[in-house]
Amino acid sequence: MTMTLQFLGAAEEVTGSCHLLTLNDKQVLLDCGLIQGSKADAMRNYQAFSFDPSQIDAVILSHAHIDHSGRIPQLVKSGFTGPIYTHKASAELCAIMLKDAAMLQQRDTERLNKKRLKKGLEPLQALFDEQDVEQTVQQFIPLNYGESVQVLPQLSLQLSDAGHILGSAIVELWINEIGTRKKIVFSGDLGREGMPILDDPEIIHEADLVLMESTYGNRLHRSWQQTIDELEQIFAAAISGSQGNILLPAFSVGRAQELLYLFHLYAKQWDLSRWRICLDSPMAIEATKVYINNYPVMDDDFKRFTQQHPGEHPLLSGVEFIQSTEQSMELNEINQGLIIIAGSGMCNGGRIRCHLEHNLWRPECDVIICGYQAISTPGRMLVDGADYLTIRGKPVKVAAKLHTVGGLSAHADQAELIHWYQQFKHSPPLVLVHGEQQVQQDLLAAIKASLSQPAAMLAAKQGDKLNLSALPELVWL
Structure with missing residues (x-):
């Protein structure tokens, strides 16, 4: 044979x-x-x-x-x-x-x-x-x-x-x-x-x-507790400045849902009530629905919460789903108080590109990189310390505070x-x-x-x- x-x-x-x-x-x-x-x-x-x-x-x-x-x-x-x-x-x-x-x-x-x-x-x-x-x-x-x-x-x-x-x-x-x-x-x-x-x-x-x-x-990744502490410090510093937005380029399947769950678990600890949390990705929104419908294959903590709180799903609490292009563009008129989760996770497409164009050059803003960045992608360029990122054919200065949170991998x-x-x-x-x-x-x-x-x-x-x-x-x- x-x-x-x-x-x-x-x-x-x-x-x-x-x-x-x-x-x-x-x-x-x-x-x-x-x-x-x-x-x-x-x-x-x-x-x-x-x-x-x-x-x-x-x-x-x-x-x-x-x-x-x-x-x-x-x-x-x-x-x-x-x-x-x-x-x-x-x-x-x-x-x-x-x-x-x-x-x-x-x-x-x-x-x-x-x-x-x-x-x-x-x-x-x-x-x-x-x-x-x-x-x-x-x-x-x-x-x-x-x-x-x-x-x-x-x-x-x-x-x-x-x-x-x-x-x-x-x-x-x-x-x-x-x-x-x-x-x-x-x-x-x-x-x-x-x-x-x-x-x-x-x-x-x-x-x-x-x-x-x-x-x-x-x-080696940071431990889970170290990662939670790291995120808390990022949000605490952003809140104390309170002059900009926080962008999270995220894969529409997996990372986006994980972030929603963390924002639910740590909403009070991270003082997120001051922020407007937006999931700006139609595909991530649809994927989140699949996650919700397949909760029986999740871990015990997630299943237990879902079963005990049917009216308060952990992936739906405290977040706005941004569907239309018009709604997404409106976010770029807001200079502070937004946490935007958007694809693509490597910044090489999707709505995150537009949000980076409007926020990356602002030193009062934060960008949290929370996933693998392939060689030659814009996300990898940011991680490697690029001074500028080309968006729509024009250079955009990298002045926002950049955080690479490897523990979320x-x-x-x-x-x-x-x-x-x-x-x-x-x-x-x-x-x-x-x-x-x-x-x-x-x-x-x-x-x-x-x-x-x-x-x-x-x-x-x-x-x-x-x-x-x-x-x-x-x-x-």
Whole structure:
């Protein structure tokens, strides 16, 4: 039996998750994500897939974030007609997020083609449209955690809670050969222990191969209590000045809901009654509704509060939902007293760009960066100390107080990644994905130093193909 696994995305980078599993004449994709980052990175999405989409038998999706799900409609448009297995909450979130992505694709492609035509270049087609998304949604097979399903005669699947965002999953795969059985565990994006709303990532003990994300593989997050104290200090300082606004660029799924919950929990402690809290993101608003409807898969504290206070939902108290563009623009006429949560989380699109244009140059304002910032994104430029940010083609001075709150990350840090891997028996072969090159090398060194016995491990490179028949050895084809 021919068994290979090829790494086609999120290899030495944190974007575009995509891995191709081949079992004889059958092919299954683990994730099919959009490549995000710089304009040059985004252009890579227009390249043809390195495989024939019509020959893919199934897709297994770890979670709804666009860097894991965003090219599935493009896959469908290109001929993929098979099932898409994912958690039921991820399927609900994808219906929202992929529709939004389609609208952005249309808009961005129109803008890009105006520039291309001026240069005498051929126009590009949008990667996909809303009709492609509608077809994609019909192909979803929603699953519950712990539910076993037969993907192929020789391949079975089970999802376990990854604790990253609602519906995020650790993918457990069993491959049945003649007389043997191999198990592959793909971490997806791993969350953290003790974070609000979600349960902790599940511990898995058995595997013949582990694919593990490594986003924060070379750093340690602040503790949860230190993070709460840090936020309290930021709000206290802002209140004492009381002359500006606070902007929080946030991912519409996961981070936005986490912030709403924190504002509910600490409203009195942080003296938030003085502030007008606005969630300025139609997609985040829709995603929040999905969170509310799926409270049974949340952690015990969140479930308990939801059940005991039916008229006071923790994601709805004390916040204004800003839906229309006109309402969003009106916020920019207000110079102080606003806390604005808006996408995109890396400041490379969405309504946060407009709010930064009106507030970033004001030293009395605050910007709280509370999520991963990919290389070359405006958010990364802010974190790296840029003096100016280009918005709508014009430079905007960075004078607002900038705070990077790493403790809010939904990704496990180095210690948490090592701990999760150490729970596997017999130190199975490990391949790192979804991490920047140097970060992965630092994590590999730290893992090796933590083990009492040697283990085969490395970071996957773009296009690498692993011979699964050779396990436990890592043999590349």
